[in-house]
Amino acid sequence: DAKTTQPTSMDCAEGRAANLPCNHSTISGNEYVYWYRQIHSQGPQYIIHGLKNNETNEMASLIITEDRKSSTLILPHATLRDTAVYYCIVGTFQAGNNRKLIWGLGTSLAVNP
């Protein structure tokens, strides 16, 4: 399964959009892009996932480049509660394939007042 590259840390002002990049240049055609976040000491929280098309839900938007080699998670109006570590993972979460998923160290996003 593909490995991802994310910046170690980022800052964002409260109320502004937070754009978190992820590179996954070795992604395969059937692999999805997933985003999770982990607020300190809590379990990871699923945010969004996509295959080819851009996706939006109540939490965030996911923009995937046409060649699928990179993506951006957008939090449109960041709040202090969005301060967390954000993980970009590529692969498939189906049981049997999930053992190959690689959870990196993610991006530590600090939202500042």
Next chain:
Amino acid sequence: DAGITQSPRHKVTETGTPVTLRCHQTENHRYMYWYRQDPGHGLRLIHYSYGVKDTDKGEVSDGYSVSRSKTEDFLLTLESATSSQTSVYFCAISERGQGGYTFGSGTRLTVV
């Protein structure tokens, strides 16, 4: 975390003792997973279950066993705890396919 509970939340145990962690779900989801999280590492899959009595190994399964005798409970046992198993353990559930996982709040285990 809605529908998924881990117990205990914290545990300190001695080297060489067996330890069992419990994951309980009320969502009737088919799939359940145990992960561990350590500083400097991402989450790593220990074992998972795809149904009652159906389990399989993850990438770091040595020293761990699991059991699932009913849909709602997935137990993780450290057969003889070692200091290297000091970690935060997360349980997760999913219904099927490509959807995201729901994680529990974690169990912080310290082996002394």
